[in-house]
Amino acid sequence: MNDVKTREIEGYPYYYFARIFANGDKAKRVFDSLQAEGARQKGKLDLGVYRSIKPSEGDEARILICVSLTKKGIEWAARVVGGIPYALPEVEADALMARRVRVVAPIYEAGEAKEGGQVVIRRGKRGAHLRPGGHLDERIGHDD
Numbered sequence: 001m002n003d004v005k006t007r008e009i010e011g012y013p014y015y016y017f018a019r020i021f022a023n024g025d026k027a028k029r030v031f032d033s034l035q036a037e038g039a040r041q042k043g044k045l046d047l048g049v050y051r052s053i054k055p056s057e058g059d060e061a062r063i064l065i066c067v068s069l070t071k072k073g074i075e076w077a078a079r080v081v082g083g084i085p086y087a088l089p090e091v092e093a094d095a096l097m098a099r100r101v102r103v104v105a106p107i108y109e110a111g112e113a114k115e116g117g118q119v120v121i122r123r124g125k126r127g128a129h130l131r132p133g134g135h136l137d138e139r140i141g142h143d144d
Helices: 024-040 071-080 090-109
Strands: 005-009 012-020 048-052 063-068 128-130 136-138
Touching (some): 012 071, 024 048, 048 090, 063 090
Antiparallel strands (some): 048 063
């Protein structure tokens, strides 16, 4: 299945897709397997992988979202993750990509990504609220 969409941030294309799963446990297993494959490939998949809730359904994170600045890794992920395509609002895709760029750009600028790598942020059940521009309101504060 190829439901990868293309958007632009400040003139740069990026790619994303979103899938919804029957339950949060299944979405978490897929998320964990993508994280493991990303680690195995030392970050060379160039994927930002996120789990999210469907706002109308409470707090079970059944949605999996992948974003990337490159096509290769995201097209691979779109073929293997399963789930049902989910219509992620473009403003949310833009915010997630902005978040990814803000997190990984300093790593690249510092020359720390030459051998690849992976950034893993785990929030457990507390989660965070995504705002436009890719800033997160954590349940214990915010990150801007």
